[in-house]
Amino acid sequence: MQKFQVTPKKFRMRTAVSLLFLLLLGALLLPGSAAAQTKSFYWERFDVDITLLENGDMQIVETQVLNFSGAPFTYGYGSILTGSSGNNDNITNIELREGDLIYKESSSNTPGTFEVSRSSSEVRIDWYFEPALGQHTYTFSYTVEGGVIVGTLDEGSGDQIFWKAIPSDHPGRIQNSVVTIRLPEGVEPQRYTDDGTYLVEGLANSNANLVDTSVSEDGRIITYTLLEPLLSGQALEVRVQFPHGILDIPIPDWQQQQQSADVYGLIGLVLSVLVFIGGPLTVLALWYTRGRDPEIGIVVPDYLPEPPSNLRPAVVGTLVDEKADMRDIISTLVDLAQRGYISISENKARNHVFTLQSVATAELRPYEVQFIKDVFGSKTERKLSELRYKFANKLPRLRTMLYDELIYEGLVDRSPDKVRTKYMVIAGLIFALAAIAFIGLVAILPEDASYVACCGSVALGLTALLMGIVGRYMPNKTSKGAEEKAKWDAFRNYLKNIEEYQSLDQVGELFEKYLPYATAFGLDRTWIRKFSGVPNTPIPPWYTPYGYGPVYHGGHRPRPTTGGGSGTAPSLPSLDSAASSMAGGLESMSAGLTRMLNSTATTMRSTPPSTSSGSSGGFSGGFSGGSSGGGGSRGFG
Numbered sequence: 001m002q003k004f005q006v007t008p009k010k011f012r013m014r015t016a017v018s019l020l021f022l023l024l025l026g027a028l029l030l031p032g033s034a035a036a037q038t039k040s041f042y043w044e045r046f047d048v049d050i051t052l053l054e055n056g057d058m059q060i061v062e063t064q065v066l067n068f069s070g071a072p073f074t075y076g077y078g079s080i081l082t083g084s085s086g087n088n089d090n091i092t093n094i095e096l097r098e099g100d101l102i103y104k105e106s107s108s109n110t111p112g113t114f115e116v117s118r119s120s121s122e123v124r125i126d127w128y129f130e131p132a133l134g135q136h137t138y139t140f141s142y143t144v145e146g147g148v149i150v151g152t153l154d155e156g157s158g159d160q161i162f163w164k165a166i167p168s169d170h171p172g173r174i175q176n177s178v179v180t181i182r183l184p185e186g187v188e189p190q191r192y193t194d195d196g197t198y199l200v201e202g203l204a205n206s207n208a209n210l211v212d213t214s215v216s217e218d219g220r221i222i223t224y225t226l227l228e229p230l231l232s233g234q235a236l237e238v239r240v241q242f243p244h245g246i247l248d249i250p251i252p253d254w255q256q257q258q259q260s261a262d263v264y265g266l267i268g269l270v271l272s273v274l275v276f277i278g279g280p281l282t283v284l285a286l287w288y289t290r291g292r293d294p295e296i297g298i299v300v301p302d303y304l305p306e307p308p309s310n311l312r313p314a315v316v317g318t319l320v321d322e323k324a325d326m327r328d329i330i331s332t333l334v335d336l337a338q339r340g341y342i343s344i345s346e347n348k349a350r351n352h353v354f355t356l357q358s359v360a361t362a363e364l365r366p367y368e369v370q371f372i373k374d375v376f377g378s379k380t381e382r383k384l385s386e387l388r389y390k391f392a393n394k395l396p397r398l399r400t401m402l403y404d405e406l407i408y409e410g411l412v413d414r415s416p417d418k419v420r421t422k423y424m425v426i427a428g429l430i431f432a433l434a435a436i437a438f439i440g441l442v443a444i445l446p447e448d449a450s451y452v453a454c455c456g457s458v459a460l461g462l463t464a465l466l467m468g469i470v471g472r473y474m475p476n477k478t479s480k481g482a483e484e485k486a487k488w489d490a491f492r493n494y495l496k497n498i499e500e501y502q503s504l505d506q507v508g509e510l511f512e513k514y515l516p517y518a519t520a521f522g523l524d525r526t527w528i529r530k531f532s533g534v535p536n537t538p539i540p541p542w543y544t545p546y547g548y549g550p551v552y553h554g555g556h557r558p559r560p561t562t563g564g565g566s567g568t569a570p571s572l573p574s575l576d577s578a579a580s581s582m583a584g585g586l587e588s589m590s591a592g593l594t595r596m597l598n599s600t601a602t603t604m605r606s607t608p609p610s611t612s613s614g615s616s617g618g619f620s621g622g623f624s625g626g627s628s629g630g631g632g633s634r635g636f637g
Contacts, residue, residue, distance in 0.1 A: 039070035043174040044135065046230075048165040050238075051182045056249030058144040058161070059093075065137045072131030074111075080123045080142075089146030089253050091123045097139050103127055146252030151244045158190050158199070159249060160241035165224075168205075168235035177226040179238050188219025190241050198222075199241040205234035264445055268452025272459045279463030283470050291474040293482040300486040303494040303501060307517065308487035312365065315405050316488050317520030322416040322475045324399035330601050331520035332371050337542040338516055341372070344596060345544040352384040352596050367401035374398070384603050391604040411484060416475030423471025427464045434460035492521045504530060508537035515540065524597055532590030545592035 045065040050058055080091050096103040096114050106113040114127035151157035165179045179202070183189075189198040202211035202224035212225040224238050251259075311319070313335045317328040333354075336342045341364075343355045356376050361369045374394040376382050403415040434457040441453030477485060494501060495518050498510075511531040518527035531537045 039068075039073070040172075041066050041068045041073070042172045043067075043170075044176065046166055046170075046174045046177045048163075048177075048179045049182070050161065050163060050165075050180065052148070052161065052184060052187075052247075054184050054247055056146065056148045056150075056159075056247065056252075058147045060140075060142055060144060062140045063137065064140070065135065067135050068133050070133075072133050073129075074131055075109075075126065075128045076138075077124065077126045079125070081121060082118075082123055083121055083254060086122070087147075087254050087258075088144050091142055091144060093141070093143040094123070094125065095141045096125075096127055098129065099137060146254060148249055148252070150249055150251045150255060151241075153244055158241045158244045159247065160199075160239060162237070162239045164235055164237050166230060166236040168233050170230075171232055173232065174226070174230040177230060177236060179224040179236065181222045181224075181238065181240050183220045183222075183240075183242065184247065185220070187242050187246050189215065189222065190243055201239045203235075203237045203239075204228075204230060211236070261445070265452055268441075268445075268456060272452065272455035275456065275459035276462065279459060280466050283463060283466045287470045287474060291470070291476055293477045293485070294479050296479065296483045296486055298483065300483075300490050302490060303497070304487060304490040305494050305501065307491055307514075309484060311409065311484070311488075312368075313516040313520040314367065314402055315365075315409065316517065318402045319406060319411055319477075319481060319485055320488055320492070320521070322412075322477075324402035324417070326395075326601050326605055327522050327524075328402060328520055329371070329395065329398060329604065330524075330597060331516050332368060333375075333600065334519050334597070335516035336368060336372070338512060338540070340542070343542045343544070346546040346592060346596065348546060350546065350595075352599065354382045354384065356380040365405060367398055367405055370401060371398060384600060388603050388606050389608045392607045395605065406481070409480075410478055411481030412475065412477050414475070419475040420472055423474050424468060427468035427471060430460055430464035430467060434458075434464060491517070492523070495521060495523055495527065499530065504534045505536075508534055511537050512540040519597065525594055528590050528594050540593070543593060543596070545596075 043064060044067055045063065047063045049061040049063070051060075052058055080086065082088060082091055094105075094114075094116055101112060103112055103114045105116060107115050109115070109126075109128055111128050111130045114125055117124045117126075147161075147163075149160050149162060151159050161181060163179075163181075166174060166177060189200050191198055198215050198219070200213060200215065200222050201208060202213045204210035204226060210227050212227055214223050214225075215221070216223075222238075222240050224236075226236060230236060313331040314324075314328040317331055318324045333342065337344055341356070341358045343357055345353050345355070347353060354375060356372065356379075361372070364372075374391065375387070399417065400415075403412075403417050406412045407415065437460060438453045438457035441456065442450050445452060495514060498504070498507070508531065511527070511534075515524065515527060518524050
C-alpha cells in the first residue's frame with residue numbers, strides 16, 4: 001500500500017451537490033426497572049467498506065462490533081435519509097446478518113427478522129434479535145443508487161465520493177474504525193497538479209491528523225484508519241475524487257435537482273435583489289413625482305400676526321396636516337361659539353351644557369350645519385354627557401365633509417383620506433402577493449431553492465411596508481393649497497411663539513379671537529396657559545364656568561360691541577377678574593376652559609365598551625451532514 005501526505009487544499013465542491021446517509025447504532029434504555037438503568041454499550045470496531053460500481057452505484061458493507069453490558073438488548077432501529085434530504089436517489093438491496101444468522105425481512109417483530117418502511121425522505125429499518133449481552137457483530141449491506149457527485153471535464157473538476165462513514169451523533173465511543181473505498185478496474189484518484197498527491201482525504205472530527213490515509217499501488221483501494229477513539233459527537237468523513245468521463249455515470253436525480261436549485265436560486269436571488277432595491281426606489285419615485293406639494297412662487301415670512309385668509313379653523317387644521325382629526329372637530333365647536341351660534345356653561349356636577357343661540361345657518365358651511373345637527377338634533381340645549389357613545393359614529397361623515405371642503409376651496413384635487421386609503425390598499429395587495437408568492441414558490445421550487453421564496457417574499461414585503469408608510473404622505477395640494485398651507489404655517493408659528501413677537505399685556509383681546517385656530521393647531525392648552533396669567537385678558541363671552549358670578553340671560557353673556565352710544569353692551573370681565581370670584585383663583589378659570597375642551601373631545605369620540613362571554617422509551621438521534629453523504633438514526637433496546 002502506498003502511503004501519501006494529504007495537502008490542506010479544499011476540493012472544488014458545490015454546496016448543492018452533497019450526500020447524506022447514516023446507519024447508526026444507539027442505546028434505548030428501557031424504563032421501569034433498576035437493571036434497565038445500567039444498560040450501556042460501545043463499539044469495539046466500526047468498519048465501512050465502499051465498493052464503487054461501473055454505473056455509479058455504491059455497495060456499502062458496515063461491520064459493527066458492539067459490546068453490550070447491563071440488561072439484555074432485544075431490538076434495534078435505524079433510518080437512512082434519501083432523495084434531496086440524503087443526496088442519493090434510492091437505497092436498495094438491504095441485508096442484515098449476525099455471524100452466520102441471516103435476518104429475514106418480515107413484519108412479525110420476531111427475533112431474526114427486520115422490517116423496512118419507506119417515506120419520501122427516508123428508509124427506516126427495525127430489526128429484532130434474541131436478548132444480547134457481551135460482544136456481538138452486526139453486518140449491514142445495502143446499495144446506494146445515485147450516490148456519486150458527478151463533475152465536469154473542467155480542470156480541477158471530477159467525479160467524487162464524499163461520504164460521512166460515521167456521523168457525529170453516534171451515542172457511544174468507537175474504539176477502532178477502518179473505512180475502505182474500492183474503485184473499479186482502471187480508475188484511480190486524481191492528483192493535485194502542484195505536488196502530484198492524490199485527491200483523497202480523511203477527516204475525524206474535521207481533523208485530518210486523526211486519520212491515517214493510504215492508497216494501494218494501483219490506486220484502486222483507498223484506506224482510512226482511525227488513529228484514536230472516536231467519541232460521541234465526532235464524525236469520520238472520507239473523500240476521493242477521480243477524473244470525470246472514465247466511468248459512464250449519469251448525473252443523479254438529486255444532483256440535477258440541486259443544479260436546478262442553483263439556477264433557480266441564482267435567478268431568484270437576482271430578481272429578489274432587483275425587487276429589494278427597485279421596489280423601495282419605485283415607491284420613493286412615486287412619492288417624489290406625485291406625493292410632493294408644488295413649489296410656491298412667493299416668499300412667506302417666518303410668522304404672520306393675522307390669519308392669511310378667511311378659511312375656517314377646522315378647514316385650516318385639515319389643510320395643514322391633511323387629516324380631519326378630533327381637534328378640527330373641537331375647533332368647529334369653539335369657532336361656532338366664538339361667532340355666537342353656541343354658548344357653553346358648566347353646572348355644579350362639572351357637566352358642560354351646550355346651548356344653541358342661533359338657528360340661522362345661511363352663512364354656515366355644510367360641515368358646520370351638520371355639526372350643529374349632530375350635536376343638538378331637534379333640541380336647543382344638550383348636555384355633554386348626553387353625547388357619550390352617541391357622537392363617535394357621526395365623526396366619519398364630518399371628516400369626509402371637511403375633506404370635501406378642501407376640494408371646494410381648491411386646496412386639493414383629491415380627498416387626502418381617499419388617497420391614503422388607495423395606497424394602503426396597494427400596500428395590502430403587495431403584501432398579499434408576497435404571501436402568495438412564498439406559498440407558491442415553496443410548492444413548486446426544489447427543496448434546496450426554497451430560500452428563493454423567502455428572499456422574494458421579504459423583498460415584496462419590504463416594498464409593501466414602505467408603500468404603507470409612504471402612502472400616508474402621498475396626499476398633495478394644489479398650488480393654491482400649498483401657498484395657503486405655507487401662510488397658515490407662518491400664522492401657527494406666530495400663535496405658538498406670540499410672546500416673542502408681542503407683549504401679551506397688549507394683545508389680550510387676541511385670546512378669544514384666535515382660540516379656535518389655536519385649537520385646530522393643537523395649541524389650545526399652551527394658548528390658554530399663556531394668557532391665564534395676563535391681566536385684563538377678556539374671558540370668552542360664550543363660556544360660563546361653574547362658580548362664576550351672575551349668569552346673563554339664556555346662560556349666554558352678550559358679546560362686546562364697539563363704538564359709543566347708549567346701546568353699548570357692558571364690558572366683559574377679564575380672566576383674572578372672573579377668577580377672583582371663583583374658588584381656586586385664576587388657575588381654576590383657565591383649568592375649567594381646558595377641562596371643557598378635553599372632556600368634549602373625549603366624550604365625542606367615545607364608543608361603547610366591548611363585552612365578552614366568558615409508551616416505551618427509546619433513544620433516537622439525527623444527523624444533518626455538510627456536503628458529504630450520510631444521515632439518519634439508529635437505536636437499540
